[in-house]
Amino acid sequence: MTQTAVTEPTGTPPSAGVKHRGxxxxxLTFDVIAHVLLILWSLLVVLPLLWVFVSxxxxxxxxxxxxxxLPHHLNLNNYATAWNDSGVGPAFINSVIVVGFxxxxxxVLGAMCSYVLARFRFFGNRFIYYLMLAGLTFxxxxxxxxxxxxxxxxxLLNTLAGLVVTYVAFALPFTVxxxxxxxxxxxxxxxxxxxxxxxxxxRTFFQVMLPMARPGLASVAIFNFLGLWNQFLLPTVLKPDNxxxxxxxxxxxxxxxxxxxxxxxxxxxxxxxxxxxxxxIIFQRQLRGSVVAGAVK
Amino acid sequence: xxxxxxxxxxxxxxxxxxxxxxxxxxxxEDGEFLVLVGPSGCGKSTSLRMLAGLEDVDRGAILIDGKxxxxxxxxxxxxxxxxxxxxxYPHMTVFDNMAFALKLRKTPKSEIERRVKEAAALLxxxxxxxxxxxxxxxxxxxxxxxxxxxxxxxxxxLMDEPLSNLDAKLRVQTRSQIAALQARLGTxxxxxxxxxxxxxxxxHRVAVLKDGLLQQVDTPRNxxxxxxxxxxxxxxxxxxxxxxxxxxxxxxxxxxxLAVPLxxxxxxxxxxxxxxxxxxxxxxxxxxxxxxxxxGLSMTVDLVEExxxxxxxxxxxxxxxxxxxxxxxxxxxxxPNMGDTVYLKPQSTPHIFNAATGERIDG
Numbered sequence: 001m002t003q004t005a006v007t008e009p010t011g012t013p014p015s016a017g018v019k020h021r022g023x024x025x026x027x028l029t030f031d032v033i034a035h036v037l038l039i040l041w042s043l044l045v046v047l048p049l050l051w052v053f054v055s056x057x058x059x060x061x062x063x064x065x066x067x068x069x070l071p072h073h074l075n076l077n078n079y080a081t082a083w084n085d086s087g088v089g090p091a092f093i094n095s096v097i098v099v100g101f102x103x104x105x106x107x108v109l110g111a112m113c114s115y116v117l118a119r120f121r122f123f124g125n126r127f128i129y130y131l132m133l134a135g136l137t138f139x140x141x142x143x144x145x146x147x148x149x150x151x152x153x154x155x156l157l158n159t160l161a162g163l164v165v166t167y168v169a170f171a172l173p174f175t176v177x178x179x180x181x182x183x184x185x186x187x188x189x190x191x192x193x194x195x196x197x198x199x200x201x202x203r204t205f206f207q208v209m210l211p212m213a214r215p216g217l218a219s220v221a222i223f224n225f226l227g228l229w230n231q232f233l234l235p236t237v238l239k240p241d242n243x244x245x246x247x248x249x250x251x252x253x254x255x256x257x258x259x260x261x262x263x264x265x266x267x268x269x270x271x272x273x274x275x276x277x278x279x280x281i282i283f284q285r286q287l288r289g290s291v292v293a294g295a296v297k
Numbered sequence: 298x299x300x301x302x303x304x305x306x307x308x309x310x311x312x313x314x315x316x317x318x319x320x321x322x323x324x325x326e327d328g329e330f331l332v333l334v335g336p337s338g339c340g341k342s343t344s345l346r347m348l349a350g351l352e353d354v355d356r357g358a359i360l361i362d363g364k365x366x367x368x369x370x371x372x373x374x375x376x377x378x379x380x381x382x383x384x385x386y387p388h389m390t391v392f393d394n395m396a397f398a399l400k401l402r403k404t405p406k407s408e409i410e411r412r413v414k415e416a417a418a419l420l421x422x423x424x425x426x427x428x429x430x431x432x433x434x435x436x437x438x439x440x441x442x443x444x445x446x447x448x449x450x451x452x453x454x455l456m457d458e459p460l461s462n463l464d465a466k467l468r469v470q471t472r473s474q475i476a477a478l479q480a481r482l483g484t485x486x487x488x489x490x491x492x493x494x495x496x497x498x499x500x501h502r503v504a505v506l507k508d509g510l511l512q513q514v515d516t517p518r519n520x521x522x523x524x525x526x527x528x529x530x531x532x533x534x535x536x537x538x539x540x541x542x543x544x545x546x547x548x549x550x551x552x553x554x555l556a557v558p559l560x561x562x563x564x565x566x567x568x569x570x571x572x573x574x575x576x577x578x579x580x581x582x583x584x585x586x587x588x589x590x591x592x593g594l595s596m597t598v599d600l601v602e603e604x605x606x607x608x609x610x611x612x613x614x615x616x617x618x619x620x621x622x623x624x625x626x627x628x629x630x631x632x633p634n635m636g637d638t639v640y641l642k643p644q645s646t647p648h649i650f651n652a653a654t655g656e657r658i659d660g
Contacts, residue, residue, distance in 0.1 A: 189384035
């Protein structure tokens, strides 16, 4: 747009030229404003992360004394302290275990459930689907007390397995809701081709339909990972001995009082944030483009 | 290698009372190339999908090689299908697309390799075996879909408008390739199309459907020369046959000022329940342009389509007070001009149909 405004030929009728230039100017202004806002926004997001990362190598004195300089020398003591002394290490491993298992289970169950609801006609299909949607509207804190009792009765209270089960139930409605729409859009011909080729329902699902749903699966997986990784309320109630990362972080911060080891705290924050970035980088390639391209026509 | 039999097979979609395919009776011989043709919504695709096992057979039965398969799932029928939009597996390479069915049948690896390579050679796909479908052109994708069917070495090939997504030139090319391939493999093939040219050029026999009802099954030649009813007469052939319903006299039909003599039997048959009318049809090429005094039907020329060797002349003629459209084929080098008046005379005996039932009357 800016290009056309600049290279406007002089021979065009004045009215058309003015009108065109007006549009060009407006879009130029819009472009500038948009880019300035986007740059500001990016800085707002990136700079604190960068600052935390840089600060995680500093001592507390350095952090407080010269917050904006680079660390005098690169040392990893803060990471060792955070990992070993503040309980972030074991909590990190617990978080990885709980979120990892939950994610795998919720993706498998969610994909199968939404596939069946989206593509098979049977009595009660709509009812089950709406029941799933109802789960989406239900605020989790309303269920905290009954959840506590149920897990206690099953003997799962204060266990990682109990947390995994709860996480799966918590994440399933959105997963089904999202993937339902996704599976509905996949071409039916490819399913029929697999049937004619001799694939049964299970094989068709795992070898044909699931790979086609990859962008959808990746989006939901990222969303679920973020939600579960940052989950605080559920572990606080159902696993009270401070064993997942969010709890460890909260405790680390609150028990220190006025004698905060800021360097170690920042190191702990980096440890917390890093997996999220890693997961996003792994999955974001899958988000781009459609896997269905080339299937039909 | 197998025969296929539709035995009064019907399909009624849920929520509809009218059958999409109504008591279809069809015997397809071993090694035959049968084309199902008809306008959209005539039930041709449904008939094919019933044979594939993708649609239920609500009444009647379908037999492959004498065995009732009406209630078998697609994978138990030993058929291979080429879909209208190819339906390739987008996440698999061309090789894997073709090998998928064989892998499911636990075919030995070396055998899979051999058959896929063979099919790829046959279809000129060797250099694309490692590509994914999205990196192929429409014509290549179409060939992969064919290859996927060929490697199966099935009893019957089913093809659902496989050429409709190709451009005109490629379509003509692929048309002859498929026909040659079928002749070479000798596999019984059922082919669905809405394009009557495809039907006439490819099929050993052609079956015309309309509103779920079979109209006629015959060789392309017979279909063209002896259409069983008015619908087939109008559907087969391009441009379409000139079909007019006119007064029935004692000796034949009266086409404006032109008398078309008919035998006594024909007049009797045409008269049955037809209220003194008869339907007359003649193809554009069966008409001669004659001089003014030679007793032809006078027509005003509206449009001349020049095709090089031939030309189609479109015009209006007065039939019993009503203006009727006609199209005739003439020599491309001697065409009348727009607005001219020309005189038509059918060269051979026209096709005669009962005006009430639309059925053909011979004689």
